Each structure stands twice: as C-alpha cells, then as structure tokens.
Amino acid sequence: MASNRRLWAYLLASFIGLAGLGGLAFYLNAPNEITQLPFYQKYFGAAVNTSEVTTPLSAEVASPVMTTPVVTTRDVTTNDTSKPLAAPDETPIPRPETGLHTAAINQVAVTRDGRLLTASDDKTARLWPTTNTSEPLVLRVPIGARGEGTLYTVATSPTKNSAVVGGSTGIDWDSAGSVYGFDLATGKMTGRIAGIQGTIRVLTYSQEGRYLAIGSGSGWLRVIDIDGKAMAMDGAVCQDMLVAAKFLRDGRLVTACLDGTLQLYDAGFHPQVSYKFPEQQRPWRFAISPQEDKIAVGSLDTAKITIFSLADLKPVTELTGDSSQRGNLSVVAWIGDSVFGAGTYGNAQGEKYLRVWNTNTQQTREQLLAQDTVTDLTPLPDGKLAYVTAEPAIGIFDPNTTEVTTRKRTIADFRDAFEGVFAVSEDGTTVDFGLQQKGRMPLRFDLTHRTLVHEFPSRSDMHHPVIPTALTHWRNEAHTALNSTPIALDQNEQSRSVSSLSDTDSTVIGADFSLQYWQKGKLIWHIPVPSSAWAVNLSKNGRFALAALGDGTLRWYDTTDGRELLALLVNTDERWIAWTPEGYFDHSDGAASMIGYHINQGKKDSPKFVSSEQIHERFYRPDLIGKAILENAPIPVASASDVKTVVAEHHPPSVRLVSWCVDKQCTDINSVDEIPKTRSVDSAEVTLRFALKDAGGGIGNVVIRRNKATVDTRTLHSSELIKNRASESIVEEKVLLEPGDNLVTVTAFDADQTVDAGEAIRLPIFYNTATPDAPTLYIVSIGIDQYAAADKLQKLENAVNDANGIITMMQDNSKNIFSIVKPIALLNEQAVLNKIKQTLIQIAKESKPNDLVVLFLAGHGTSIDGRYYFLPYDAKLNGNNINEINKQIKATSLTQKMLSDLLSALPTSRVAVLIDSCKSGTFAALGSVMQHSSQERAWTGSLAQNTGRFVLAGTSNEQEALDGINGHGVFTAVLLDGLNGKADQELGGNRDQRINIAELLAYTRQRVPEEAHKIDPTHAQNVSGFFAGSEFFDLSTSTQPK
Incomplete structure (x- = not known):
C-alpha cells in the first residue's frame, strides 16, 4: 500500500513542470521508489546493479581526443561520486565563448522546422539557425568541475519546439544522471529528469512524440510515456554502455550496447529478438x-x-x-x-x-x-x-552535388603542440604557439607590446618543452611514472604533456583534468584545469608554468603555489582576449565578448551567463593585465569588487520588446519569434516600447544603440517606471535612423551601472530613402598651450597649432564628401569645461544620423585608475599630495564618463575622436613603456566600446611635446599627413582618394613610433586606436596623386 502511495505521489508530481516534455515533471531518485513495485519486478526482474559499468577499454578508445582522433567511449566522472555535492556550485565559472563549440561535438539532431541542435564536450548545446553566418542559440546546463556538464546526446521533440540533452549531467550532486529539457524558442531550461543510473548516453523520441527513451553508460534504459505521464520501462538492458536507440513508426524500439548486443523491442517494450556481435566489432x-x-x-x-x-x-x-x-x-x-x-x-x-x-x-x-x-x-x-x-565542426553534405558546407572551430588546436612551436620567454611576457594541431601555423604574442604577429625573429631566451628522460608512460597514458614513482592521476584521467628544466629538477605534467608541478622528485602542487593540458612549458627563470588547454586557452601559473596568473584566448581570425583571475581583461578589436562567466542557478533552473562585454566598463583594464606577469602577484581589489562577486551579486534587469511604431502605426511583439528579421520603413524615426523587470539588482541606465553606436543613454526615474500586471516597467523611446541598414539594440544596467543585460532587444530596420541628405561635417578642435593653473601645468608649444591645423586640413580636404563644414575652434581660455560641454550638446541637437563629427583634443591629459581625464583651461590642481591633486582633476576635468555621455548623445555614429595629450610634469610618473601604453589602451578602448565611436589617441612625453615636427606634436603631424592622403596611398591604403578611419589607424600606428623615435630614442610613443562600430567611414579626400 505504501509503495502504491509512493507511485501515485510520483505520478502526481509528474503532472507539473517540464514544458519541453509535454508537461511531465521530473522526480529525483525515482528508481529507489519504484524498484519494489510488482510491475517493475515483472518486467525487469529483481533489483539490479545500478553502478556505472567499468569494463576496461582498449588504449585506442580510452583517450578523449588522440593525436589520431578516435571516438570517445569512456565516461568522465568526478573523483568521488559517493559523496555528492548538495547542489551545483554557484560560484561564477569563466568560460571561453566564441559563438561556436570549443570542444568535440558528440551528436546532432534535427528540429521539426529543420534546424540543427548539437551537444558538445564544451558543456553546451547549440541550436543552429538556417543561415550559415548567424550565431547559434546556446543552451546551458548546470556544470561543475572536471566532466560535470559534458553533453553526449541530444533529442528534439517531433511535436513541440523543445528538446532534451544529457551527458555527464547531475552526477556531482545526485550520484545519478539527469536529463535537462529546453524550450527552443528561448533557450531556457524547463526542467529535468533525475535519478538515471549512470551518465546519459542516448536520448530519442518516438516518432509521434509520445515516448522518450533514455539510455545510460551503465546499460540502463528508461522509457517515459509523456502522454500517459508514466514510466513505461526502467531497468538495465545490457552489460555495458547503451550507445544507440531509435523508435520505428509502428512503436517498436531498437537498441545497441557496447557489449555487442543489438535488441529489438515490441511496441509494449517487451524484448522480441536480439543479435550478439562478435568481439572486436562493437x-x-x-x-x-x-x-x-x-x-x-x-x-x-x-x-x-x-x-x-x-x-x-x-x-x-x-x-x-x-x-x-x-x-x-x-x-x-x-x-x-x-x-x-x-x-x-x-x-x-x-x-x-x-x-x-x-x-x-x-x-x-x-x-x-x-x-x-x-x-x-x-x-x-x-x-x-x-x-x-x-x-569541432558542423557541416552539411549534399549527396547530389557533393557540395560540403561547414563551420569549423575558431579557437587554437593545441593537441601535441610540443611537437611544433610552443615556447615562452624567460620573463614570461612572450609566447610562441601554433593555432593548428602539432604547433603548426605559428604566432607570437607579446604581452608587453600587445602584439600578435606571424613573422618573428628567433630569440635565445625562448624556452621550448624539454621531455625528461626519467618520466615514462606520459603520452596519452594513465600509468605515468617519474623516476619509477607513480604519478597519481584522477579517475579516468590520462597524462597528455610534460616539460622540464634541467631534466627532472623541475617538471610540469599536464593531464585531462589537472596540472602537476614537481621539483627534485617531490610534488609541489596539483591543481585542476578546465580542460585537457595538451602542451606545457616552463620559463627559463623558473617562475612560470604555461599550459595550452583543450578549450583553446593558454594559461600562466605561478610555480611557487600553482596560482593562475593570466589566461589568453586567441581566435583563428587572430582576435584575442587576455584576462586575470580577478576578472580584469584586455582584448583586440572585436574580441570584447570572447569570454564570459557561467553561473549555476541550482539543479532545475537555467544557468546565467554574463559576457565580458556586459562588464566592459568596469573590468576592461589593459593597464592591469601586464602586472599579473611582471609583478607575479595578485592584482589588489576590494573583496566585493572581483569579477566573480560582481557577476554573482549584480543582476541586470530583463528587457523585452513590447511594440515598435512607425508614424504612429504600432506592431505588438508577444514573443521573440515575432521580431521581424528585417523591416523596411520610409520614416526616419521609429518608436520603441519595451518592458524592464527588476531581477534583484535594480534598474539603472537604459542604453540604445544603432549599428553598435550608442545613440541614447537614459537614467530612468522612479516616476517613469510605471509597472504593468507582470511587474514590468514600460518605457518608450524614439530612435532616429540613418539611410540603409540599421540594427537597433537595447540593453539596461543594474542600479549600480555594473552589469548590463546584453543585447536584450535586436531590431533590424532598413530605412528606405531615395535621396538622403548630404552630410554636414562638424569639427570641434580644442587646443590648450597655456593653462590658468600655469604654476602647476607646463606651457605647451604645439597644442594651439595642432587644433588650427586639424580645422584647416579638414576644411580643405572635404571635397565631394560633405555639403557643409562647420568648424569650431576652442583655444586656450576659450576651452573651459562648460564651453566644451555646451558645444557638443548643441551639435547633438542640430546634427543628423548621416553627419560626421570630428572632435580633436590637444593639451594636458592623464589616466587615473584606467580612466582618462582631459584638462580644460580652467582645470584645478590644488593639493599637497597626489591623492588631493587627483581629486581636483576628477572634479574639474573633462572626464571619460562625461565625454562618453556627450558622444552617446550625438545622433550620428560617424564620430572620430582624435586626442593628442601631453603627459608631462605632474603626470610624468615613472614607468615602463608597457605601463604608459597600456594605460592609454585602457581608456581609449573603454571609450570606443561604450560609445561605438572611433577613438584614436597618442600620448607624447615632455621632449616630444617641446620639439614636435614642423610646429606640431608628433601625433598630430602624422595625423595631418595621413588625412592629407598618405594614409590612402601608403601602408595598404586602398588608393581611392579618400581616407577612412581604418586607413588612418593603420598609418598612424606605423608612423608615430617611427617619428617619435627620431626625437627621443629612449621613448617609444605608440598610438591607441579602437572602433567598436559596424561600418568604416570616410574622413577626408586625398590631395596626393594616385
């Protein structure tokens, strides 16, 4: 009687929950309740052994990915599943995110509308759109250390827009497998089936969608009757891993097991007939x-x-x-x-x-x-x-034409990198590596100069991996030994790489789940790594151990304690991002979102994922990245300010589009699927109505972008937040369009302006106008030689000349591009803070989306805590120490935040900010080239990313500011040459007699260091330039002959 009550309680619980399985909810540890029921014993016999089958596998199939790749057949489990966690750890976990899979794809299924859904070792499933160029929708499951979260199998419902995924899922906290259900419209988890004996290896729906079959690595098969909300079958069906199952149209089920059994069941799931394969033909x-x-x-x-x-x-x-x-x-x-x-x-x-x-x-x-x-x-x-x-790759083969279309991995393949190029400099700041397997397609990354290059000279201080003679059985083996002493590896783990200094004096060993460091035969540390360490190395000075991992990252570790210092991810298109454990990062153009933080939300709810791009304002700090290696110490941050604390505790609001309107004709949006792919309009303005919902972190600034350029940033006051029945606040905003394509996006920050919601709304609109207005050129040119605080700030020689030179050049070279040129010069005492602000505010009021605004700043400037401050004429620097002076600078300067807000208010995305600041006197703090250039990168990159505008800056030292070139500062002199045509004619310019921002950036990056070196060989002046927008634009016409 008690058993029957338990069964009905289980079935009643099943009526609630998982939308992806037709309303069937999931019941934890169901077999423990059901094994005593008479029907269970009738069909499946007495209690069965539910432990994972551990039949030894041959060496050739035991490796997850070999040099000569083979199919993975082993289960990856944690070290001790007998002591499970109570729940998934909710500490944010850093993960590479390039849009594509970063590890082997194990299975692919087809949705009812013809899309592809894939499951991968990278612990994600991805729903691929029908167009080959679009990014897939990422489905995330709760993950843990080592194998927890690895996905082996996926199945799509034939009747609903839903799917299920499974793999090494749920083992860490339940000591049993879990299947997760997903809504494919949103990518959100809808529930789970728990209590499966072993890792999940097979998922398949019956063709009419009534049944779901689940097969495990222990040979267990569970069939769920979705319509009847009951379990139709549950038990062990083979002696090894269940590897395949499919339903026939008449309801029969076929299964295959690694023990060689092929089994056919009737529609009532009774065994009909079986076949046993011979050995060595599994x-x-x-x-x-x-x-x-x-x-x-x-x-x-x-x-x-x-x-x-x-x-x-x-x-x-x-x-x-x-x-x-x-x-x-x-x-x-x-x-x-x-x-x-x-x-x-x-x-x-x-x-x-x-x-x-x-x-x-x-x-x-x-x-x-x-x-x-x-x-x-x-x-x-x-x-x-x-x-x-x-x-990993996903592709389509056409049997009729033999055409193959594919999307391949976009991260480095470090398998067996030690066979080719993998070397590190003595100080750890330079590393040579190959993007392809066995160290092929070599690149050099120089952290000091922030460069990634193909061609590089050999260096005597570069250390290549040295294989110690005393280490045996280390390559893709589980029985590694050092001086005949066994190396302890985790369960199901194999050694993958090794490197030493002075033979076995210092040795680092890379394996599937861990990294070990030995000195003189003694284990110093043994730490987990997020994926297989395919290559390892040691710097000659003995301070750093490097590991090249299966997730495409290079990692630097401190050899004294195994502490991670830095990680680098390089894409095959040579975009890169580097980050520290504290969460601070630096990146190349277009790589702001290449990592993120996975945050588990318990066993049943969808994990959160916060992209690095969502925390760019706070954690983009190139000036701090180099310290991780040069100072070999943690970056000091307040305990509440590290990235894991921030992304875990700061929750941005949800944002959804309610309707969009053209000429007062509104289209309501009830779901994401109803947002048009592209809508053509004849109006220059659209109105968006969107809903914001507090997710626990409050509602901060709302940011609207058009083609990646910020065109509106608003702080919403409580009086504006009128809530609907769903406790959402409805906001209405007008957006001006530029002729042609417009991608309008909306996001919102939490109340502390720390984490944004990503591109929560994406609305593509084509503005159809036959005769767009000819653009106007606005030039705001600011030059300050003499400051009010003359006793504090050294007089400059070239700033006013620079500002006048920019106006003259832009006016003279605007032929055939602009209908009107409106120059505004603010020189010396005219360049007070309020005048600068009011000038840009006025331009924001009168300019149009297709106009061009050039803002030139020449004068004193400095960087404080990675943020830029341009000193206007009336800047104050009173104080007895640097802290007091910095406080005055922050209060009286044109701050980076102020400049960002002013640029974001401009209706045009065609904005070029050109800054020639002199860092002298009070601000000429002693430091390396790396410190100065990285400080400049920090604020230029942040300003460009936040506004979507083009930012180009060059910081000169005192000698360069005094000497200059032909009455101009070095940076401005090169800038003027470039705008006059040399950027179009030299260094890869396209010679179309127009100078665009890409040509100007390339020209100044090459020529400024060359000219600065002529003046002061001891100082390397570099240029920092960023553009986070979507379309290069022209600045001037060339006077140079073709």
Whole structure:
C-alpha cells in the first residue's frame, strides 16, 4: 500500500513542470521508489546493479581526443561520486565563448522546422539557425568541475519546439544522471529528469512524440510515456554502455550496447529478438532504412557496416571500407537508396572520409569530410546530410552535388603542440604557439607590446618543452611514472604533456583534468584545469608554468603555489582576449565578448551567463593585465569588487520588446519569434516600447544603440517606471535612423551601472530613402598651450597649432564628401569645461544620423585608475599630495564618463575622436613603456566600446611635446599627413582618394613610433586606436596623386 502511495505521489508530481516534455515533471531518485513495485519486478526482474559499468577499454578508445582522433567511449566522472555535492556550485565559472563549440561535438539532431541542435564536450548545446553566418542559440546546463556538464546526446521533440540533452549531467550532486529539457524558442531550461543510473548516453523520441527513451553508460534504459505521464520501462538492458536507440513508426524500439548486443523491442517494450556481435566489432551508431525494413549498424572497431533485417535482426549484408583507408565506420545514416558511413575512417594523413554505398547499384564513392573524427551523421528533410566532428565542426553534405558546407572551430588546436612551436620567454611576457594541431601555423604574442604577429625573429631566451628522460608512460597514458614513482592521476584521467628544466629538477605534467608541478622528485602542487593540458612549458627563470588547454586557452601559473596568473584566448581570425583571475581583461578589436562567466542557478533552473562585454566598463583594464606577469602577484581589489562577486551579486534587469511604431502605426511583439528579421520603413524615426523587470539588482541606465553606436543613454526615474500586471516597467523611446541598414539594440544596467543585460532587444530596420541628405561635417578642435593653473601645468608649444591645423586640413580636404563644414575652434581660455560641454550638446541637437563629427583634443591629459581625464583651461590642481591633486582633476576635468555621455548623445555614429595629450610634469610618473601604453589602451578602448565611436589617441612625453615636427606634436603631424592622403596611398591604403578611419589607424600606428623615435630614442610613443562600430567611414579626400 505504501509503495502504491509512493507511485501515485510520483505520478502526481509528474503532472507539473517540464514544458519541453509535454508537461511531465521530473522526480529525483525515482528508481529507489519504484524498484519494489510488482510491475517493475515483472518486467525487469529483481533489483539490479545500478553502478556505472567499468569494463576496461582498449588504449585506442580510452583517450578523449588522440593525436589520431578516435571516438570517445569512456565516461568522465568526478573523483568521488559517493559523496555528492548538495547542489551545483554557484560560484561564477569563466568560460571561453566564441559563438561556436570549443570542444568535440558528440551528436546532432534535427528540429521539426529543420534546424540543427548539437551537444558538445564544451558543456553546451547549440541550436543552429538556417543561415550559415548567424550565431547559434546556446543552451546551458548546470556544470561543475572536471566532466560535470559534458553533453553526449541530444533529442528534439517531433511535436513541440523543445528538446532534451544529457551527458555527464547531475552526477556531482545526485550520484545519478539527469536529463535537462529546453524550450527552443528561448533557450531556457524547463526542467529535468533525475535519478538515471549512470551518465546519459542516448536520448530519442518516438516518432509521434509520445515516448522518450533514455539510455545510460551503465546499460540502463528508461522509457517515459509523456502522454500517459508514466514510466513505461526502467531497468538495465545490457552489460555495458547503451550507445544507440531509435523508435520505428509502428512503436517498436531498437537498441545497441557496447557489449555487442543489438535488441529489438515490441511496441509494449517487451524484448522480441536480439543479435550478439562478435568481439572486436562493437556497435556504435545505427540508421534505419526509409522503408523501416532494414537497419545499418556501424562498428567502433572496424571499417564495416552491417545491414540487418528488422523482421528478425538477421544479418543481410556487410558494407566495408576501402582497404587503402584506416579507422572505423562508427556512425551511419540512410537516405533513399544510399547508406553513409564515417568515423575515424580516413587516410594516413589524418583526413576523414565519408563513404557512400548505393544499395541498388552497389556503387561506392568517398568524400573528404573532416580533419578529425566524424562523431555523428543525421539526414535532413531536404535529402542532405548533416555531420559533426571532434574538431569541432558542423557541416552539411549534399549527396547530389557533393557540395560540403561547414563551420569549423575558431579557437587554437593545441593537441601535441610540443611537437611544433610552443615556447615562452624567460620573463614570461612572450609566447610562441601554433593555432593548428602539432604547433603548426605559428604566432607570437607579446604581452608587453600587445602584439600578435606571424613573422618573428628567433630569440635565445625562448624556452621550448624539454621531455625528461626519467618520466615514462606520459603520452596519452594513465600509468605515468617519474623516476619509477607513480604519478597519481584522477579517475579516468590520462597524462597528455610534460616539460622540464634541467631534466627532472623541475617538471610540469599536464593531464585531462589537472596540472602537476614537481621539483627534485617531490610534488609541489596539483591543481585542476578546465580542460585537457595538451602542451606545457616552463620559463627559463623558473617562475612560470604555461599550459595550452583543450578549450583553446593558454594559461600562466605561478610555480611557487600553482596560482593562475593570466589566461589568453586567441581566435583563428587572430582576435584575442587576455584576462586575470580577478576578472580584469584586455582584448583586440572585436574580441570584447570572447569570454564570459557561467553561473549555476541550482539543479532545475537555467544557468546565467554574463559576457565580458556586459562588464566592459568596469573590468576592461589593459593597464592591469601586464602586472599579473611582471609583478607575479595578485592584482589588489576590494573583496566585493572581483569579477566573480560582481557577476554573482549584480543582476541586470530583463528587457523585452513590447511594440515598435512607425508614424504612429504600432506592431505588438508577444514573443521573440515575432521580431521581424528585417523591416523596411520610409520614416526616419521609429518608436520603441519595451518592458524592464527588476531581477534583484535594480534598474539603472537604459542604453540604445544603432549599428553598435550608442545613440541614447537614459537614467530612468522612479516616476517613469510605471509597472504593468507582470511587474514590468514600460518605457518608450524614439530612435532616429540613418539611410540603409540599421540594427537597433537595447540593453539596461543594474542600479549600480555594473552589469548590463546584453543585447536584450535586436531590431533590424532598413530605412528606405531615395535621396538622403548630404552630410554636414562638424569639427570641434580644442587646443590648450597655456593653462590658468600655469604654476602647476607646463606651457605647451604645439597644442594651439595642432587644433588650427586639424580645422584647416579638414576644411580643405572635404571635397565631394560633405555639403557643409562647420568648424569650431576652442583655444586656450576659450576651452573651459562648460564651453566644451555646451558645444557638443548643441551639435547633438542640430546634427543628423548621416553627419560626421570630428572632435580633436590637444593639451594636458592623464589616466587615473584606467580612466582618462582631459584638462580644460580652467582645470584645478590644488593639493599637497597626489591623492588631493587627483581629486581636483576628477572634479574639474573633462572626464571619460562625461565625454562618453556627450558622444552617446550625438545622433550620428560617424564620430572620430582624435586626442593628442601631453603627459608631462605632474603626470610624468615613472614607468615602463608597457605601463604608459597600456594605460592609454585602457581608456581609449573603454571609450570606443561604450560609445561605438572611433577613438584614436597618442600620448607624447615632455621632449616630444617641446620639439614636435614642423610646429606640431608628433601625433598630430602624422595625423595631418595621413588625412592629407598618405594614409590612402601608403601602408595598404586602398588608393581611392579618400581616407577612412581604418586607413588612418593603420598609418598612424606605423608612423608615430617611427617619428617619435627620431626625437627621443629612449621613448617609444605608440598610438591607441579602437572602433567598436559596424561600418568604416570616410574622413577626408586625398590631395596626393594616385
């Protein structure tokens, strides 16, 4: 009776919850309740062994990704699942985020509308849009250390816009597997099925959507009756991992297990017939023929596919690979009369092929498909074939045209990097590495100069990995030993890399989940790493251990205690981002969002993910990045100010579009799917109505951008926050459009202006205007030689000349670009703070979206805590110490925040901010080139990122300011040459007689250091330039001959 009550309680609980499974909720540890029920014993016998099967695997399949890649078959678990965590750790976890998968893709499924959904070792699932260029929707599950969160399998509902995913999921906190359900419209978790015995290896829906089958690594099979809200089957069905399952149209179910069993069940899930494969021909994936009378089964061990009759599971024929190839045919698909097979099948060079058999004509053909293991194949509704690989890559093959389209990994592949280029300088600031496997396609990253280059000279201080002779069995093995002393590795872990100084005196060992450092035969530290350490190295000075990880990152560690100092992620397009454990980061152009922080929200709710771009204002600090290596010490921050505390405690509001209006005609938006892909309008203005909802952190500034340029920033007052029934505050804003394409985005900050909500609203609009107005050029040129505080600030020689020179040059070179030029010069005593502000405010009122605004600043400037301050004529510097002076500067200068707000109020995105500041006297603090240039990068990059405008700056020292070139400062002299045409004619300019911002940036970056060196060889003046907008624009016409 008590058991029956427990069953009904379980079934009643199942009526609530998971939308993705038709309203079925999930019940934790269900088998513990159900194993005593009579029906359970009738169909599945007495209690079964629920522990994970640990049948030893051969060395060739035990490795997650080998030099010659193979299919992964082992389960990744934590070290001790007998003592689970109470719940997922909610400490923010830094994760690379490039838009694509960063580790092997294990499976691909097709949604009912033809999109692809993939599951990956990188602990995400991704829903791919139909267009090859769009970014996928990321589905995130609760994750933990080591393998927790790794996804092996995915299935999409045939009747709903939903899916389920699973893998090494739930093991850390439940000691049992969990399946997570998702709404594919939002990407949000809708619930979970818990209590599965072992890691989740197989998920599949019946064709009418009634049943969901779940297979595990322990050979357990659970079938859930979604419509009946009951469990139709639950028990162990094989002696090893369940690797595949599919429903037939008539309700029958076919399963395959790694123990060699192929099993057919009837529609009532009673065993009908089975087949046992011989040893060394274990099944992996299978495919059903279109008529559902045959099944093709791939092999994990051989290049062979076996065809069976589905009437009795008797072999009909075998399809074999070409004898000249090697590897297995483990994954299979069946389209029309053709059977497709792939896996590790390929040539000696590591290229992987798709083999195709026509079952009618017996003809075969092959197609080069990948450079790594093909991990899954699935047919598409249009007759094409989708595939995924361990590279990772996702692609589509057209059998009719043989056309292959693919999206490949965009991060470095560090497998076996020690075989090629992987070296570090003695001081740790320079590292050579390859973007491709085995250290190919080498690059050099120089942290001091913030450069990433292809061609670089050899250096005697670069240390390459040295393999110690006393270390044995270290390469892709689990029984590594140092001087015959066994190296302790975690469960299911293998050693991947090693490097030493002076043979075994100091040795670093990289493995799947950890990094170890040994000195003189003694273990100094043993730390976890987020993914496999495919290559390791040590700097000659012994201070740094470097690891090249499977997630595409390079990591610097302190050899004294194993503390991580710095991480670097380089994309294959050579964008990069570097960050410290405290969360401060530096990045190249276009790389602001390449990392983020995953925050678990318990077992049942969708994790949060905060991109680095969402915290750019606070944590973009290039001036602090170098300190991590040069000073080899943690960056001092307040305990409440490190990135993990900030992203965990600061919650931006949710933002959703309610409606958008053109000429008072409004279109209501009830879901994200209703936002138009692109809408053409004839009006120069649209009105947005959007709803904000406090997520616990309050509601701060609302930021509206057009084509990445901020066009409106508002602080909403409590009187404006009129709430609807859903406790949302409705806000209405007008947005001016520029001719052509406009991508309008809206975000909002928390009340402390710390974390924004990302691009919560994205509305693409095309403004259709036949005759756009000719643009106006506004020039605001500010030059200050003599300051009111003359006793505090050294007189400059060139600032006024510089400001006048910019106006003259821009006026003379505006032919055929601008209809009107409006120059405004603010020189010396005219350049008081209030006048500067009012000038820009007035331009914001009268300018239009297609106008150009050039703001030139020449005078004294400084950086304090990574933020820039330009000193107007009336700046005050009273004080007896640097702290008092800094306080005065902050109160009386044109601050970076003030300048950002003024630029953001301009209706045009075509804004160029050109700054020639002199850092002398009070501000000429002693420091390295790196310190000065990185301080400049900090504020220029932040200003450009926050406003979406072009910012170009050069900070001169005292000698350069005095000497200059032809009556101008070095930076301005080069700037004028570039604007006069040299930027178009030299250094890769396109010679179209117009100078755009990209050409000007390239020209000044090359020429300014060269000219500064002529004046002061001891000082390296560099240029910092950033543009976070979406379209390069012209600044002037050239007077140079073609």
